[in-house]
Amino acid sequence: MNDKSKENGSEKMSTPKILILGAGYGGLMTAVRLQKQLNYNEAEITLVNKHDYHYFTTWLHEPAAGTKDPDQCRVEIVDLLDTSKVKFVKGTVTEIKREEKQVLLQSGESLTYDYLVIGLGSEPExxxxxxxxxxxxxxxxxxxxxxxxxxxxxxxxxxxxxxxxxxxxxxxxxxxxxxxxxxxxxxxxxxxxxxxxxxxxxxxxxxxxxxxxxxxxxxxxxxxxxxxxxxxxxxxxxxxxxxxxxxxxxxxxxxxxxxxxxxxxxxxxGVRGNAIIENAGFETMRGRVKVDPYLHAPGHEDVFIVGDGALIINEETDRPYPPTAQIAIQQGENLAQNLTALIRGGELKPFVPALxxxxxxxxxxxxxxxxxxxxxxxxxxxxxxxxxxxxxxxxxxxxxxxxxxxxx
Amino acid sequence: MNDKSKENGSEKMSTPKILILGAGYGGLMTAVRLQKQLNYNEAEITLVNKHDYHYFTTWLHEPAAGTKDPDQCRVEIVDLLDTSKVKFVKGTVTEIKREEKQVLLQSGESLTYDYLVIGLGSEPExxxxxxxxxxxxxxxxxxxxxxxxxxxxxxxxxxxxxxxxxxxxxxxxxxxxxxxxxxxxxxxxxxxxxxxxxxxxxxxxxxxxxxxxxxxxxxxxxxxxxxxxxxxxxxxxxxxxxxxxxxxxxxxxxxxxxxxxxxxxxxxxGVRGNAIIENAGFETMRGRVKVDPYLHAPGHEDVFIVGDGALIINEETDRPYPPTAQIAIQQGENLAQNLTALIRGGELKPFVPALxxxxxxxxxxxxxxxxxxxxxxxxxxxxxxxxxxxxxxxxxxxxxxxxxxxxx
CATH class of the missing domain: 3.50.50.100 (FAD/NAD(P)-binding domain)
Incomplete structure (x- = not known):
């Protein structure tokens, strides 16, 4: 809660809490766009990630073979954040409690949210x-x-x-x-x-x-x-x-x-969505959630899924879009816009992949x-x-x- | 046999064959000194080694820990040889046949000698x-x-x-x-x-x-x-x-x-002498042969041992000298001199380590x-x-x- 809400009394809602899980392409893009679009105190934004760096997943075949230094394939997350607008928490998510609007970390810490962005990536299938x-x-x-x-x-x-x-x-x-x-x-x-x-x-x-x-x-x-x-x-x-x-x-x-x-x-x-999503009780296909056009987990207006955990059907082929960095980045852009609209009041725009x-x-x-x-x-x-x-x-x-x- | 011996008839002995096994400190030093001291056709010198490089054994703790590039700890053997005087054979010695004055290699090749220098190093004890x-x-x-x-x-x-x-x-x-x-x-x-x-x-x-x-x-x-x-x-x-x-x-x-x-x-x-020496029937202590002052294997005027395979007692302490590069190099110097004396006729000099x-x-x-x-x-x-x-x-x-x- 910030000071302003106290001054103005209970009419004013407390600053909305946006909690982003995972600093992959989707989660990180959501965070860096939100910090551009929102002013100070419009939202409390927290980004949680297992490591203190983001890595370029699409490049990993190179350091795996040894043709590129792994350090060239990652960047410190705080170097990309405006830390006065986005708080970074290094931690491993162990559980999402939908009912309590709560996320538990391995450290024992728990975080609450008004809006949850799940960008927890995939695991091998x-x-x-x-x-x-x-x-x-x-x-x-x-x-x-x-x-x-x-x-x-x-x-x-x-x-x-x-x-x-x-x-x-x-x-x-x-x-x-x-x-x-x-x-x-x-x-x-x-x-x-x-x-x-x-x-x-x-x-x-x-x-x-x-x-x-x-x-x-x-x-x-x-x-x-x-x-x-x-x-x-x-x-x-x-x-x-x-x-x-x-x-x-x-x-x-x-x-x-x-x-x-x-x-x-x-x-x-092959890959499947991170098991944490499934374990949280969301309906999944190979660990991925078939999100609505606004990237909502169906039935959860406060939960968004980006990246490998989000399943979107390509109408033209009637098959799911493959999980790619390109789409995850586009989802982050779209979601940041929609979260801004939700906070300021405005129209949500459906996500349309541009291949x-x-x-x-x-x-x-x-x-x-x-x-x-x-x-x-x-x-x-x-x-x-x-x-x-x-x-x-x-x-x-x-x-x-x-x-x-x-x-x- | 060289052409000259044919011309001069059977009176003239054929060119003596010196066979050096191992291009460690002892064997290699023997070879490089011999090629300096002897003229062309005074001896047929052959150096046999498992690898086509000599490595600096005393430096190996560095590449083992990764503080030095292994390539900096070795040198191509032919780069150190005058190949018109010393023939290099890359091969792994499998057996020494004392009676037949013959050495067998893994490749199936066999080599004969008049003088044999064994510098086959050690193995872990x-x-x-x-x-x-x-x-x-x-x-x-x-x-x-x-x-x-x-x-x-x-x-x-x-x-x-x-x-x-x-x-x-x-x-x-x-x-x-x-x-x-x-x-x-x-x-x-x-x-x-x-x-x-x-x-x-x-x-x-x-x-x-x-x-x-x-x-x-x-x-x-x-x-x-x-x-x-x-x-x-x-x-x-x-x-x-x-x-x-x-x-x-x-x-x-x-x-x-x-x-x-x-x-x-x-x-x-700890280390012990290379098992090939023991297997050849030489008397050994922990695989090392107690050589005489001229580095002979006792009772074998045609077989010399240098380096880790040679056991020499330090009279002052009544304990064996430790197997070191320093002593192996000195043995190579001494042995090259003595082999030259044997070929040309001359006095053999006993080996005295100078610590x-x-x-x-x-x-x-x-x-x-x-x-x-x-x-x-x-x-x-x-x-x-x-x-x-x-x-x-x-x-x-x-x-x-x-x-x-x-x-x-």
Missing amino acids: TFGIQGLKEHAFSIRSINSVREIREHIEYCFAKYKMEKRPELLTFIVGGAGFTGIEFVGELSDRVPELCKEFDVDPSVVKIYNIEAAPTVLPGFDPELVNYAMEVLSRKGVTFKISTPIKECTPEGVVLADGEEINSTTVVWTG KGTVASLGKGEAIGLVGDKKIFGSTAALMKKVIDNRSLYMLGGLSLVLKKVKL | TFGIQGLKEHAFSIRSINSVREIREHIEYCFAKYKMEKRPELLTFIVGGAGFTGIEFVGELSDRVPELCKEFDVDPSVVKIYNIEAAPTVLPGFDPELVNYAMEVLSRKGVTFKISTPIKECTPEGVVLADGEEINSTTVVWTG KGTVASLGKGEAIGLVGDKKIFGSTAALMKKVIDNRSLYMLGGLSLVLKKVKL
């Missing part, structure tokens, strides 16, 4: 494949990708002592966006690692295994073919239409019975993509990928963030 | 401690120290995901020269690793465990106290008079029953040592350590090697 959770890595945070990078380097060093080929057999499960981008980076890194550790490159194997009948499902076949050709040339072996049946400490067992020994299995096969294009990197200097209806390939696409990555930086942190982290 | 061979690392080659370095970094990365304290508990078994120098480097590296991996330094534990009642057994107590004080201040916990009873996948069990959980146990507790001093590094800017009778400490000792290391470079490879690898 294992589709019930046995052993995946225990034995596979996943690309999902700075900590997780540092572990993958160090594990890969350790495997090279260990190979020189033990000469077991499974130490240099790398299995990437899933040939969607993340899987493809990761094998692209990894195949770029392998020659460097071979040089560093005196390893004969012919010993190293990279498998990309996909259950669907194609890599990059949903992409244009011409783009798919180009991607497979580039990556095969770089040394990636594809196994498509090949579900993984089980992941073990020794490697993977495929549905067709083949076993591939590997000490490094990276699962990129500007999709580009998948295939490693250094190579990419494929669709910009509008135009297919792009090779160096043009690689350049466009950088433009897109740098644009996200600009959206989140303006020119100063671009200058710090720009991709050249 | 586990003193029968259970599990040490299976679960502990040891500092003994470029490959082994790269594995240790990568393992340590992987443990830091993994800790951020799993938060198990044993991932950041490092146990160094043995507080002799190598153990002390390694914990010195490791304690220097820890703050860097904590920064890189966002780890609270107070979580990291370094234990140095020694069965003897003191660290650096045989050193002056004043130097020992100084070393312990410096290293304790850097965060090393010493457990002296504490034998390790067993090493397990979980860590170590000490003789007093204490168990310390750790994913990283590095054993520096110039011993300095143990305690990490950046800190060391202790004895130069002559003078005790030295701190930055003076650290400087002396560099002088000694650079002097070895000069002995082995002249100014050009010093320029490439110099320690500043």
